[in-house]
Amino acid sequence: AQTVTQSQPEMSVQEAETVTLSCTYDTSENNYYLFWYKQPPSRQMILVIRQEAYKQQNATENRFSVNFQKAAKSFSLKISDSQLGDTAMYFCASLLRQGGSEKLVFGKGTKLTVNP
Amino acid sequence: NAGVMQNPRHLVRRRGQEARLRCSPMKGHSHVYWYRQLPEEGLKFMVYLQKENIIDESGMPKERFSAEFPKEGPSILRIQQVVRGDSAAYFCASSEGLATGELFFGEGSRLTVL
Numbered sequence: 001a002q003t004v005t006q007s008q009p010e011m012s013v014q015e016a017e018t019v020t021l022s023c024t025y026d027t028s029e030n031n032y033y034l035f036w037y038k039q040p041p042s043r044q045m046i047l048v049i050r051q052e053a054y055k056q057q058n059a060t061e062n063r064f065s066v067n068f069q070k071a072a073k074s075f076s077l078k079i080s081d082s083q084l085g086d087t088a089m090y091f092c093a094s095l096l097r098q099g100g101s102e103k104l105v106f107g108k109g110t111k112l113t114v115n116p
Numbered sequence: 117n118a119g120v121m122q123n124p125r126h127l128v129r130r131r132g133q134e135a136r137l138r139c140s141p142m143k144g145h146s147h148v149y150w151y152r153q154l155p156e157e158g159l160k161f162m163v164y165l166q167k168e169n170i171i172d173e174s175g176m177p178k179e180r181f182s183a184e185f186p187k188e189g190p191s192i193l194r195i196q197q198v199v200r201g202d203s204a205a206y207f208c209a210s211s212e213g214l215a216t217g218e219l220f221f222g223e224g225s226r227l228t229v230l
């Protein structure tokens with residue numbers, strides 16, 4: 001079974017500082033995708049960043065970057081220059097493909113609060 | 117290009133009633149997924165559909181829950197004889213297909229069972 005673990009239920013950071021959210025996963029596949037989703041109080045799931053496992057280079061999207069450690073099965077999210085609008089739940093997810101189906105497997109989330 | 121549209125956003129039902137949640141995928145997307153989010157939890161996969169076909173329903177409870185994605189019209193998630201434990205946010209996502217690995221989510225439908 002594919003599992004995703006987020007070990008930090010809550011985190012906080014001061015505005016303009018940098019914060020790193022942890023995620024580990026377990027998969028038997030060789031090629032897979034990993035994602036970070038943001039869920040603000042409005043509850044919509046917003047894709048923050050995605051990583052394809054066969055790519056060595058860590059994905060970057062503006063202030064968001066990942067540290068993808070394939071051997072360690074670790075996929076942490078770094079948010080630089082944190083902004084108040086970054087306050088949200090953050091979910092790590094992996095894409096499981098098997099038998100012609102595909103599904104996202106989510107971690108339980110990390111609640112991030114950015115303080116002014 | 118409108119995103120994934122879900123309605124209703126909020127639905128209140130009494131125990132024993134039926135709940136119907138609708139999802140219109142993004143234009144051009146023929147793959148629809150339903151996820152359920154219980155309070156303080158991540159999203160859990162329920163079902164994956166393509167037009168007129170259920171591809172994977174391994175996350176659906178065996179009773180009372182059903183889903184469809186007809187040739188015309190939105191995808192429907194139907195919950196019969198709702199119980200309090202069905203109270204949750206139900207999210208729909210759509211994609212162009214397996215190759216892209218990217219799902220686009222709707223804003224969710226929040227079901228409250230009294």
